[in-house]
Amino acid sequence: MLRPVVPPVTSRSRYVRGGRGCRIVNLQQIFKMPALALIAVSAAAVIAAACGGGGSSVGGGGGTRCAQQYGGGGSSGSGTCTPSPTPAASAAAVGIDLTGETPQSTTSDGTVLGFFNGTKANTPNGSEVVVLTAATNVQFHNVDPTQPHTASFLGAYTGSYPTSFTNTNGPTASAAGVSISSPNFSAGNINPGAVSAVYNTGGAGVFVFGCAYHYLSNNMRTVIMVE
Numbered sequence: 001m002l003r004p005v006v007p008p009v010t011s012r013s014r015y016v017r018g019g020r021g022c023r024i025v026n027l028q029q030i031f032k033m034p035a036l037a038l039i040a041v042s043a044a045a046v047i048a049a050a051c052g053g054g055g056s057s058v059g060g061g062g063g064t065r066c067a068q069q070y071g072g073g074g075s076s077g078s079g080t081c082t083p084s085p086t087p088a089a090s091a092a093a094v095g096i097d098l099t100g101e102t103p104q105s106t107t108s109d110g111t112v113l114g115f116f117n118g119t120k121a122n123t124p125n126g127s128e129v130v131v132l133t134a135a136t137n138v139q140f141h142n143v144d145p146t147q148p149h150t151a152s153f154l155g156a157y158t159g160s161y162p163t164s165f166t167n168t169n170g171p172t173a174s175a176a177g178v179s180i181s182s183p184n185f186s187a188g189n190i191n192p193g194a195v196s197a198v199y200n201t202g203g204a205g206v207f208v209f210g211c212a213y214h215y216l217s218n219n220m221r222t223v224i225m226v227e
């Protein structure tokens with residue numbers, strides 16, 4: 001003789017309110033309880049709407065739910081949700097390093113030191129003129145193992161380097177997104193191994209950049225060509 005799956009009402013109510021002793025493991029039991037069933041269906045709808053992409057009329061605006069969940073909107077949904085790919089702000093990398101570097105002579109931009117294209121880690125004598133594409137993202141990477149640096153704008157390159165460090169921001173970082181050739185732009189203090197905010201390369205030009213800490217003492221400087 002089969003025993004009934006659903007316990008009597010009295011024991012069911014005790015199960016629902018039960019604390020640690022409550023053990024409801026039978027799905028059929030769960031879905032026969034109206035309140036729990038409603039919660040379960042709602043949760044399923046939320047998960048479907050959040051992760052199922054467009055076209056669902058159940059949740060209405062599934063993408064929004066997902067965006068809220070990942071944007072810190074405080075959703076209480078517990079389902080795993082794969083966010084639609086948010087394009088990472090790709091940015092050209094400008095490496096900074098002084099340790100192990102020696103001044104490099106260039107054909108038309110004088111002697112440069114401490115800046116280079118990309119993020120080659122602490123490569124001796126990697127210093128070079130930096131070339132960037134106009135109106136794109138750029139980020140400064142300090143790959144120096146021991147020393148903090150800045151990348152600070154010192155004006156257009158006119159065939160020689162300023163004899164003094166005139167950038168008034170120096171260790172103070174400019175706001176993310178601004179043009180690196182805006183007046184007194186500085187990527188600010190960048191500790192060893194750290195990166196700056198993402199900035200914009202702005203308009204074309206040939207610009208002098210230097211480190212606030214080592215411009216005068218080491219001639220740590222370069223030309224950044226934006227083209």
Ligand SMILES: [Cu+2]
Pocket residue numbers: 098148149150211212213214215220
């Ligand atoms: Cu420096």
